[in-house]
Amino acid sequence: MQNHRWLRAPESAKRRISFGADYNPDQWPREVWDEDVRLMKRANVDVVSVAIFSWARLQPAPDVWDFAWLDEVIDLMHANGIGVDLATATASPPPWLTTAHPEVLPVTAEGHTLAQGGRQHWRPTSPVFREHALRVVEKLAERYGSHPGVVAWHVNNELGCHNAFDYSDDAARAFRVWLEARYGSIDALNHAWGTAFWSQRYGSFAEILPPRLAAAFPNPTQQLDFARFSSDALKDHLVAEREILNRMSADIPVTTNFMIVGETNFADYGAWAREIDFVSNDHYVTQDLDELAFSAALTSGVARGRPWFLMEHSTSAVNWQPVNRPKRSGEMIRDSLTHVAHGADAVCFFQWRQSAAGAEKYHSAMVPHAGEDSRIFRDVVRLGGILEDIGDVAGSDRDPADVAILFDWDSWWGSQLDSHPTERLRYRREAQDWWTGLVDLGVRADVVTTDTDLSSYRIVIAPMLYSVPDELRLRLSSFVETGGHLVATYFSGVVDHDDRVWLGGYPGALRELLGVRIEEFRPLYEGETIPLSDGGTGSLWSEPVDVTSDDVDVLLRYAADELDGLPAVTRRSVGAGSASYVSTSLGIEGVRRLLPALLGGADVASDLPEPLHGKVETTSRTGEHGRIRFLINRTDDEVPLGSITGEFLHGGPVLEPRGVAVVRE
CATH class of the missing domain: 2.60.40 (Immunoglobulin-like)
Known part of the structure; x- marks a missing residue:
């Protein structure tokens, strides 16, 4: 992050856990706004995000602007002590823009142009879109940059949610520029991509395309670089908007809402966090409470333990799952406080008032269709009171744990590419299994990015750390040699930062540190498991592990098939530290059985009875x-x-x- 700055507030105001929602008054008649203010004050709301999808209202035609309604909304909120997190309104271009300039519309890998009519129908690399979007940002900054009611700038919205991967000619040109900056020469790119295979050697950067639909599997490093490029292209748009806001209203902090939730992985949020004043996140329950807590912990890791903003979650049901069940009694408050426990200093929802029309009219809100005489709104009021009661936590950092789970977007992207030993691996699922196993044993754990200083941790768990550049290899070795305890799982250390295999046997970059060597992977079929010596089973993956160092202890063995008796889990003592290797997917139960041996060796215990x-x-x-x-x-x-x-x-x-x-x- 830039220097951490929080919501702007009067100097005399005591910092609190902020409470609010996305607010869309332009969907409602003017007489509803006063009712909204009354209910907001009843619920102890102090912040709302405004104008997120208002571009068409603010600029109904190319040279026509309408700010009168927004002036009134911001003045109304400010007069009632409610701060405005003002969005730049650039998330969804108006129909007049895409009609006049269809070249801003995204293109799929199959070559289909996506139509307007939804949202986020724009190319991150389109110079035409950028010109029009930044014009809106400038107009907003000029008009509201000194308004005392604006407490933060909200760049775009969920950048990349529906347009992360664009394969257009604009994207192709920008991709070539990105590649030339990364590699410097076409020879360096050819080496990194291994283009000698399948006669893919390029004579110039001008010959390179995004990984569009091809006759066979696209080059894997091309796919990995395109994922990196796509994340960077969205980040570049974030920076372009931020620069205008910083120039025209330097005292207002800037944020944008991440999507650290479930399998959403189009953006390297660890890198994005360095470009904003405070981290914001949107989270919707997709699996269970442990997924929510893991995502909140990862958000805290991305925020470097500093307070962050829960920009969106749901009071009850969402509208985009196959079946949308409401939350049970207590879950909305529990979910909200779990985010606070992991560092959130603001608890906000999508949205304030449930829409009467449009694609999200069945998505829950703070004020539901049933109105204030409803269970949801009574719980909202109760939550507002709870957040006031625990206000002393505001501004505090999350306490570091003894255990860290290492999280790496390159490994996430790379481990799930095609043409691999199996298509069944799920990077985030493996990381969350270790998280849940630790929580089951009452042990706190941080979830941190690979550029985090690891020296304060006793144990670092690296689930499926597929990509290990040389710099990371050296850092992990130093961590162990100075007394730390590393746990690496299957499919770790396999490739370098270019997705080129570390030769000499797996786990490649970590082979010497772990004291083991594997010649071949042995992935398991759907439904297949392999018995282990502790009575448990492994799934997804197995390996014929060969111990190569005398100081390696075998903690668990395979108990069947051609691997019968071979090591499944090992630990090598290295000075005061150790390096352990887990060669199969243990699942939550298996992780829970194994962890006591790993934790005990590092003198880590639960601080719960x-x-x-x-x-x-x-x-x-x-x-x-x-x-x-x-x-x-x-x-x-x-x-x-x-x-x-x-x-x-x-x-x-x-x-x-x-x-x-x-x-x-």
Whole structure:
């Protein structure tokens, strides 16, 4: 991040956990706005994101501008003590723009041009779109850059959500420029991409295309570089808008909302975070509470432990899953406080008032179709009160844990390319299995990017760290040699930053550190498992592991097939540290069985009483008001907290089903 700056507020105002939503008053008659203000004040709302999808309203024609309605909205919010996170409105171009300039529309890998009529129908590399979008940004910054009611700038919205990968001629030209900057010469690119294979050698950068639909598998490093380029192209648009905002309104912080959730992986948010004043994230429950907590922890890691903004989540049902069930009693508050536990200093929703028309009219909101006399709005008011009660946590950093899970977008992109030993690997699923196993044992863990300083951690777990550049190899070796404990899993250390295999046997870059060597991978078929010596099973993957160093201990062996008796999990002592290797996917249960041996060797223990293991997740934040601990009930039952003591800011010594206790220690 740039220097961390939070929402602008009057100097006399005490910092709080902000509360609010996306607010779309342009969808409603003017008389509804006063009702909105009344309900916002009742719910203790202090911030709303405005004008996210308002380009067509702000600029109804090329040389026609309408700011009167937005003037009134911002003035109304400010008069009632509600800050405006003002969006730049560039997420969705108006129909007049795409009609006049169809060349801004994205093109798929198959060569189909996407039509307007949805949202985000623009090319990240289109110079025509960029010109028109930045004109809107300049108009907004000029008009509202000194307005005291604007507390932050919100660049675009969910950049790349629907247009991350564009294969147009604009993208091709920009891709060539990006590649030339990365490699310097066409010979260097040919070497990195291995273009001697399949007669792909290029004579100049002008011959290179994006990895469009081809007769056979596109070059894998071309695909990886295109993923990197596409992330950078979106980031470049973010920076272009930010530069205007910084130039014209330097005292207002700038953010944009990431999408760290589930399998969404089109952007390297670790790199994006360096371009904004504070990290924001949108999260919608796609699996379970552990996925939510893992995503929140990763968001905290991307934010370097500093406070971040939960820009969007849902009060209840969403509208885009095959079946959209409402949240159960307590889940909305629990989900919100779980994000706060992992560092969020703002809890906001999409959206304030549930739409009466349009594609998201069945997406829940703070004020549902049923109005204020509803369970959802009563829970919203209750949550607003809870956030006020725990306001002392605002501004505090998330406490670092003893254990870190290493997260790497290059490895995510690279490990799931085509033409691999199996198509069944899921990078994020493997990382989350280790997270859940740790939480089940009552052990806190951070989720951090590969450029994080690892020296403060006792254990670093590297799930499926497929891509290991030489610099990272050296850092991990130093971490172990100076007393750290590394755990690497299958399909780690296989390639360098160009997706070229580290020769000499797997796990390549980590082979000497781990003291093992594998000649061939042995992926498992759908539904196939392999027995292990502890009574558990491995799935997805297996390997004939050969121990190559005398100081390697075998912690677990295969117990069937041609691998019977061969090592499945090893640990090598290296000075005061160790390097362990897990050669199969253990699943959550297998990870939970293995972890005590790995944790004990690193002197890491739970800071929860044993009866709470598996039932409660704990994390904490420390700031000027001391250490504040969160205890999150992962079950549908009441859970007595036993020996947990302190000042209960929320909750009590018995956790309600799906409840959260907030305790000042």
